Amino acid sequence: MSAVPFALLDEQSKREIRRAILKGIAIPGYQVPFASRELPIARGWGTGGLQVTLALIGKNDVLKVIDQGSDDSVNAVNIKKLVTKTTGVQTTTRTQDATLVQSRHRIPEVPLRADQVLVLQVPEPEPLRDIERSEFKTKRYHAEKEYSGAYLMLFEQIMRYNQTSQGADYPVLVNGRYVMNPSPIPRFDNPKIHQSDALILFGAGREKKIYAVPPYTNVESLAFEDYPFVVEQFEGKVCRETGLSDVFLDELTDEVTGETYYVCNDTSYMQEILQQKVAAK
Amino acid sequence: METVHFTQLTFRTLMDCFARPGSKGTLQTLHSIDGLYPQTLSVLMTLFDGEISFQAVDDSKRLHQELRQWTGAKVKDYHEADFIIVPANANKEQILKVLEVVKIGNLIDPQQSATIVMELPQQSNEVVYQLTGPGILHKELVELGLSPDILALRAIRNREFPLGVDLILIDENGKVLALPRTTKLEEVKS
Structure with a gap:
């Protein structure tokens, strides 16, 4: 058996992911399809974020992995172990010391810098999936910038509860063009994506999509004039x-x-x- | 340096350039072939494999053959190729003709567009441009030895976002700069 390559993935897999990342940055908020390789952890457990991390990471990186705000929970620990065993990179829990942060469901409280990259794990990249099951159709909605479905979901929540009840994965409009799921971060974290100093990459392994928000990009949480966007109080x-x-x-x-x-x-x-x-x- | 680490470093440089248009990255070199800057080959080795197609603005078939041997990438016509390589010796008319026909993706799959890897020849008449768009805080000023005609045609081809082409510019010192389709350029008159 041949030795495990640096950062687990073979060069060809990395190249494909890297090309998808560059396209993603060039088209902010657009979900770029990619092949999504099999990994030693199951799909739906952060494989999208992990593949992005593995395609990015180099010997001099310092990695931080968080799961719901915690560095010590099972998902974070296992991902960290897999990456360090195949790369030998250093890990940290201090946000300030990391060059690469992979996260599930939170953006750290400490503001990220321009020399850091945030990778978010995404279970469902499609903001219109709840109203349209067909990928064939949702791709066309994005093409036509037809986002009334996304607003309708929020409208129905307001009708029912007199406020939007979407706790996490609250949809955002990126660069005035694409509506995007910001991954299941709380609404509290949505404003951190807007005009961020750091590049933010999103990986959805099961759904085979990669997307990105470059630094200094306008990201607006969807809202209505009479029901403005509010974060958790x-x-x-x-x-x-x-x-x-x-x-x-x-x-x-x-x-x-x-x-x-x-x-x-x-x-x-x-x-x-x-x-x-x-x-x- | 081992190839895996070399391509990783090259990719991170490219990714930073895409994320921050106008910022210049420094490319390392590993190998070289006739007719290209060695730094251009670094970029091609990082991005090319059998899954993608390319075409070089070059009259000889030698470059195509060598790049196929190096990377396994396929050669396709200008209007179909995923990557277009513009060597430093290409002239403006050739570049304009190619830029006119390269693919810009469609609204359903805007990622099916060409990426242009362009070498900048040693230039005396550099023009200062103001860059705005995602990845740029307020604005960025950049000196570019690139014909205004080429940039004007680029603007036309990138008119309907998300459609368009992404540019990777490499100068003779191995400095690289990216102009993704979202970046707007405006000439700064001095």
Whole structure:
């Protein structure tokens, strides 16, 4: 048996992914089809993001992988292990120290810089899939910039709940042309994609699509004049550990007392703040 | 350097250039063939394989043959090729004729468009352009030794976004710059 290539994928697979990434950057928000290789993890577990990461990564990269804001959850740990075993690159939990960040369902609280790249794992890249099952047809809707279906979904939510109830994967309009699923990040993170300093790449392994938002690109969350876009509100709630209130919070229940409490969702950021507090004492 | 690491570095340079139009990247060299800058070959080795087709603006068949041997890529006509190679010795009339016919994709599959890898000859009359579009914070000023006629035709072919062509420009010092279809250029009169 021959040795495993650097970064697992063979050169031909990488070339195809790399060509798709360049097209994706040239057509912001457009889903570029790609072959999507078999990997040692199952489709639907971050294989799209992983393939993008493997096509990008070099010996000098420092990798951070997050899953729902956590560096230590199963998906993040396994992806990190696979990449380090096949590349030998360094990993980090500190957002500031990473050159490459692969993430499932969050954009880190620490703002990303121009020399960093964010790779997001995407389960469903098609924002119109809920209203149209046929890929043949949704491709034509995109071609004709026919996005009334995306607005209709939000309209129905407003009719039912008097607000949009779409918690994650809230659709955005990229560069005034393509409506795009930003992957299941909370609405709270949507504004971070707009005019980002870092390049953001999206990989959907099961659906075989790669797309991109270049830096300094206009990204607007869909909304109505009388129902503007709003992010999750955490009024009066603070992180129990750090006291932060301007971050995305997780709601948890104390199993002994039954009391509801909140903690910072981005665990590495929380740790950093706690360390700063300890150092200050 | 091993090829896997070489193509990885070359790709990251290209990706940065696409993500930030107007910024110049430095390409490394590994091999060379007659008639192309060695840095151009680095780009072709990174992007070309048997899955894609190309055509070079070149009268001799030798370059085509050598590139096929190097990469396994197929040769197709200008209007069908995925990549167009413009060597430094191509003249303006040739380039304009090619740019007129290369594929720009269709509204359903805008990615089925040509990428033009163009070598810039040593130039004296460089023009300053102001670049705007995705990837550019406010605006970027760039000196380019590229004929205004070529850029005017590029603008025509890129008129209907998402249709259009993407350009990779390589100068004789191995500096690379990308002009994806989203980038708008405007001449800055001094």
